[in-house]
Each structure stands twice: as structure tokens, then as C-alpha cells.
Amino acid sequence: MKVQKIQIFDTTLRDGEQSPGVNLNKSEKFQIAKQLERFNIDIMEAGFPASSKGDFESVKEISNHVRGCSVTGLSRCKQSDIDVAWEALQGGAEPRIHLFLATSPIHMASKLKMTEDQVIERAVESVQYAAKFFPHIQWSAEDACRTELPFLAKIVEKVIRAGASVINIPDTVGFITPKEYGEVFRYLKTNVPNIENVILSTHCHDDLGMAVANSLAGVEHGARQVEGTINGIGERAGNASLEEFAVALHVRKDYYQCGTELVLAETKRTSDLVSKLTGMQIPANKAVVGRNAFAHESGIHQDGMLKNKQTYEIISPELVGVTADPYVLGKLSGRHAFKTHLQKLGFSINDEEMQTLFTAFKSLCDTKKEVTDDDIIALVTDNKLGKETSVYELKSIQVNYGTNDVQTATITLTHPDGTEQCQASTGAGSVEAIYNTIETMLDVPIALYDYRIQSVGGGRDALAEVYVTVDVQNHRVSGRSVSQDVLEASAKAYISAVNRGLVRTRLAQEEAQKA
Ligand SMILES: CC(=O)SCCNC(=O)CCNC(=O)[C@H](O)C(C)(C)COP(=O)(O)OP(=O)(O)OC[C@H]1O[C@@H](n2cnc3c(N)ncnc32)[C@H](O)[C@@H]1OP(=O)(O)O
Ligand SMILES: CC(C)C(=O)C(=O)O
Numbered sequence: 423m424k425v426q427k428i429q430i431f432d433t434t435l436r437d438g439e440q441s442p443g444v445n446l447n448k449s450e451k452f453q454i455a456k457q458l459e460r461f462n463i464d465i466m467e468a469g470f471p472a473s474s475k476g477d478f479e480s481v482k483e484i485s486n487h488v489r490g491c492s493v494t495g496l497s498r499c500k501q502s503d504i505d506v507a508w509e510a511l512q513g514g515a516e517p518r519i520h521l522f523l524a525t526s527p528i529h530m531a532s533k534l535k536m537t538e539d540q541v542i543e544r545a546v547e548s549v550q551y552a553a554k555f556f557p558h559i560q561w562s563a564e565d566a567c568r569t570e571l572p573f574l575a576k577i578v579e580k581v582i583r584a585g586a587s588v589i590n591i592p593d594t595v596g597f598i599t600p601k602e603y604g605e606v607f608r609y610l611k612t613n614v615p616n617i618e619n620v621i622l623s624t625h626c627h628d629d630l631g632m633a634v635a636n637s638l639a640g641v642e643h644g645a646r647q648v649e650g651t652i653n654g655i656g657e658r659a660g661n662a663s664l665e666e667f668a669v670a671l672h673v674r675k676d677y678y679q680c681g682t683e684l685v686l687a688e689t690k691r692t693s694d695l696v697s698k699l700t701g702m703q704i705p706a707n708k709a710v711v712g713r714n715a716f717a718h719e720s721g722i723h724q725d726g727m728l729k730n731k732q733t734y735e736i737i738s739p740e741l742v743g744v745t746a747d748p749y750v751l752g753k754l755s756g757r758h759a760f761k762t763h764l765q766k767l768g769f770s771i772n773d774e775e776m777q778t779l780f781t782a783f784k785s786l787c788d789t790k791k792e793v794t795d796d797d798i799i800a801l802v803t804d805n806k807l808g809k810e811t812s813v814y815e816l817k818s819i820q821v822n823y824g825t826n827d828v829q830t831a832t833i834t835l836t837h838p839d840g841t842e843q844c845q846a847s848t849g850a851g852s853v854e855a856i857y858n859t860i861e862t863m864l865d866v867p868i869a870l871y872d873y874r875i876q877s878v879g880g881g882r883d884a885l886a887e888v889y890v891t892v893d894v895q896n897h898r899v900s901g902r903s904v905s906q907d908v909l910e911a912s913a914k915a916y917i918s919a920v921n922r923g924l925v926r927t928r929l930a931q932e933e934a935q936k937a
């Protein structure tokens with residue numbers, strides 16, 4: 423099967439920056455440009471040089487330093503814009519200008535206040551003027567998809583004759599449907615002489631959620647360049663999302679018989695960088711790059727995936743550089759996924775334990791939105807602890823506190839072997855004094871990793887809820903306790919984490935012996 427190459431024209435740094443609220447500085451634009459180079463895009467629209475001094479500087483810097491692709495800048499059909507664009511782009515490897523002029527009746531009459539003939543004349547003279555400097559000229563018919571087709575064909579013919587080598591057909595307001603967009607390309611191909619000598623390009627906006635579908639329809643009807651942005655950012659509802667487009671072509675190569683030369687493994691990294699620097703968050707359910715794009719939560723899907731990934735996965739996450747665990751445990755998960763997750767955490771569980779743990783897991787899911795690995799470890803260790811008598815237990819606690827005193831805690835603890843011990847130690851604060859005292863009585867070294875406190879309920883009689891995370895012999899475990907008293911809750915949470923840590927250590931030793 424012969425696969426036709428589709429050129430990727432990335433306009434994240436121009437149309438993407440037109441997203442309300444996005445304002446990239448020179449260094450941020452440069453960082454994105456270097457990542458786009460690694461992504462191996464074909465053409466990078468680095469900005470609109472005549473729009474501001476800052477954008478001019480950015481385009482110039484990118485054009486001088488990016489070598490893996492052709493760099494372009496947007497320009498109105500205006501000599502002064504073209505001059506500024508040449509100044510910014512001339513140092514590049516393959517300088518390219520992107521000229522545009524609106525062709526729809528509403529844009530010509532209301533915005534440009536020009537007749538059809540004046541628009542043709544302006545477009546032609548601008549292309550001819552730009553051709554004195556630039557080896558590559560792209561010309562765009564802004565609002566092409568609301569333009570009368572005979573006029574569109576007429577102006578396209580004239581600008582090709584004037585020297586444009588790429589003709590872009592933007593759906594500027596995201597209005598067209600895939601079938602109609604395909605028709606526009608078909609019409610131009612049959613009505614414009616010499617059109618086979620130029621590259622036809624798509625540029626679709628997502629106002630009706632059809633930007634990627636329209637781009638694909640353009641490709642089906644002869645477009646060989648596709649414009650879009652990373653994460654689909656851009657003016658209003660944004661542009662065609664390049665990662666969605668490229669992955670659609672890759673996965674459905676059998677249908678489109680076309681492909682890009684993007685390094686798809688760089689997709690996630692590129693998307694994350696653009697999201698971070700633009701401040702535009704990626705919706706969790708966004709195709710290809712959303713947090714949930716490769717995650718399976720429901721039991722039937724997880725079971726299918728565990729038996730054969732192809733049951734529910736049409737894109738392999740590795741293809742686009744995603745490494746996250748695809749199985750999300752939640753209230754809709756089933757036993758197969760739960761057991762597999764336990765195995766991944768290093769626990770082999772017999773059928774009887776599995777029954778108890780799965781029931782405990784389901785009731786935890788009813789009360790907690792997100793069940794983490796820490797929660798699952800706590801479930802397993804608590805299940806063991808429930809049957810254990812050999813644990814540390816807090817018998818009594820007394821704290822001596824005063825603003826001018828050294829804080830001292832006196833604690834009585836029962837050891838796993840049943841013996842009782844009483845110790846006192848000091849600390850910079852009451853909680854530290856408690857933890858120092860407990861540590862002097864433990865047989866294993868403990869490192870406190872995290873301590874959090876919150877109140878449960880309101881008013882004077884609110885309860886204190888304390889979460890503690892500790893490291894016990896290379897195992898990170900958490901403990902929790904609720905009490906009317908902050909210090910008692912702190913001590914109990916700590917001891918609960920220590921007990922879990924000891925069980926966790928022993929379970930790991932047992933697993934190692936089995937192996
Ligand atoms: C569909 C798109 O995405 S097009 C790109 C949109 N991007 C931007 O506009 C971002 C950058 N723009 C800017 O910084 C400013 O708009 C500038 C610097 C380009 C121009 O600013 P100003 O000179 O103050 O003009 P302003 O933006 O208010 O109006 C645009 C002018 O350009 C004219 N114009 C619009 N498109 C074109 C074009 N393709 N070719 C020639 N003239 C054009 C308008 O008719 C208007 O002219 P007028 O002043 O004679 O009425
Ligand atoms: C400048 C052009 C190509 C554009 O962004 C549009 O028409 O949407």
C-alpha cells in the first residue's frame with residue numbers, strides 16, 4: 423500500500439497564541455518551537471511579525487535557530503507587513519511567508535470594505551511583491567468556506583499564477599461540514615487550471631466540533647498539507663488538534679492511505695509543554711492526550727483488556743509517549759483488575775482473602791472518589807492487622823507543654839510481644855516530642871515523610887483527623903486517626919502507620935521467600 427505524505431503545518435505559536443488568555447513570551451515561544459522541531463513538524467508558523475515588536479523578535483529568533491523544519495510568519499496583504507516578515511524570516515533555512523486575505527462576501531464588504539476585483543488585485547500584487555524575497559509563498563483565502571465557489575476558484579487561479587506554491591482553504595469560523603469541505607477541494611481541483619502544481623492545505627476551526635473531521639475530509643479530497651495546533655488551542659473554540667489528526671491518520675492508514683512524518687512518541691511531551699506554558703489545561707477526556715484517554719475503569723472493560731488489549735484499545739499509549747497505568751481502580755472495577763493490581767503492588771492473595779479485600783475495596787470506593795495505591799496497601803495491611811495481636815499499641819500519653827518550657831511527652835506503649843514500656847522525650851513542639859518518644863521505643867528505624875491534620879465537623883467540639891506517612895524499611899505507608907484531641911490523634915496515626923509498615927515489611931519478606 424502506497425502511503426501519501428501529509429505535511430504538518432503547526433500554528434500553535436500563531437493561531438494557538440490567539441487563544442483568549444494566552445500570552446507567550448520570547449523564551450516560552452522558543453521552548454515550544456524546539457519541542458515542535460523534535461516532534462518533526464514540516465512547517466512552523468512562529469508568529470505574525472508585524473503584530474508587535476515582541477512577536478517580530480520571537481519569529482526572528484526561531485527562524486534563525488530552528489533547522490528541522492521550514493519557519494513561516496503570517497502577513498496581511500500589505501507591503502509593510504511583508505517587509506517586516508522578510509526582516510524576521512530571512513535568516514531561516516527555508517523562508518516562507520503566509521499571506522492571507524478574506525474572500526467571503528461578508529468579510530470583503532463589512533471588514534475590508536473592498537470589492538471582489540479589489541481583493542483579487544490586492545492578493546495578486548502582494549504575492550508578486552512577496553515573491554521578490556521569499557522562495558516559498560503560501561496564500562490563504564480567509565473565510566474560504568463562506569466564499570462563493572466560482573469567486574474562490576477565480577482568485578486561487580490568479581494567486582497561483584502570481585507565484586503562490588501553497589493554497590490554504592481556511593474554515594475560519596468553523597462553519598463547514600466534512601462533506602461540504604471535501605466538495606470545496608473537489609470543486610477547486612476541477613475548476614482551477616494548474617492546481618496540481620500547488621499544495622492544497624486545510625485550516626479548520628472547531629466552533630462546531632468538526633475541525634479534525636473536516637481536516638480529514640480535506641485530505642480525502644486531495645489536501646496534502648494540514649494546519650492545526652497542539653491540543654487544538656486557538657482563536658475561540660480553537661483549531662484542528664494536530665495530535666488527534668495525526669493519530670487518526672496513523673490508526674486508519676488502511677482507510678486514508680496517508681501518513682505524517684511526526685515522531686508520534688513525542689506527542690504527550692509536546693502536549694504537556696504547550697499546556698504548561700500556555701496555562702491551557704487539557705480536559706481529562708481529550709482524545710490522545712487527555713489523562714483518561716488510555717485509562718479503563720469499568721470492570722468489564724478491564725477484564726477484556728487483561729485478556730486481550732485489542733478488545734478496548736485502538737491506540738497503544740506507547741505510540742504517543744504515554745506511560746501511565748491504564749487501569750484505574752474505582753467503584754466500577756471488577757475482581758480481575760483488582761487482583762492484577764494487588765499483584766503489581768507485590769501481594770499474592772488467596773481466594774478467601776480476596777473475597778474480604780474485594781468487599782472492603784468496594785465499600786471504600788463508595789466513600790472515596792479516587793482510590794490510590796496507598797489506600798489499597800492500607801486495605802491489605804489492615805486485613806492482616808485485623809488478625810494480628812502482635813502490634814504496637816498506645817496505652818497512655820501525657821504531654822507537658824508551656825510557652826517557656828521544653829515540650830516533653832511521656833508515653834506508655836505495648837510492644838508486639840506484649841511487654842509494656844514507658845519513655846519520655848522532648849521536642850521543638852508537642853507532636854515532635856510525641857514522635858521522638860515513640861521512636862525511642864521502636865525496634866526499627868522510622869522516617870516521617872508527611873504529616874497532615876484537618877478538622878472533622880465544626881465548632882469547639884470538632885474532631886481532629888491526622889494523616890501520617892512514614893517510611894519503614896523502604897516501604898512507604900500511611901496511618902490515620904481521628905480523636906477529639908489533636909495530640910492523641912497524632913500519636914495514634916503514627917502508631918497505625920508503623921504497624922502497617924511492619925506488616926508490609928513482613929508480607930514483602932514472605933513474597934520474596936515464595937519467589
Ligand atoms: C483569521 C485570522 O486569524 S487573521 C489573524 C488574526 N490575528 C491578529 O489579528 C493578531 C495580530 N494583529 C494585530 O496585532 C493587529 O491587528 C495588527 C497590528 C495586525 C493591525 O493593527 P491595526 O493597524 O491597529 O488594525 P486593526 O487590527 O484594528 O484592523 C485591521 C486592519 O487590517 C485590515 N486587514 C484585515 N485583514 C487584512 C489582510 N489580510 N490584508 C490587508 N489588510 C487587512 C482591516 O481591514 C483593517 O484595516 P483598516 O484599519 O483600514 O480598517
Ligand atoms: C490566517 C488564516 C489562515 C486563519 O487563521 C483563518 O482563516 O482561520
Ligand SMILES: [Mg+2]
Binds near residue numbers: 625657
Ligand atoms: Mg485560523
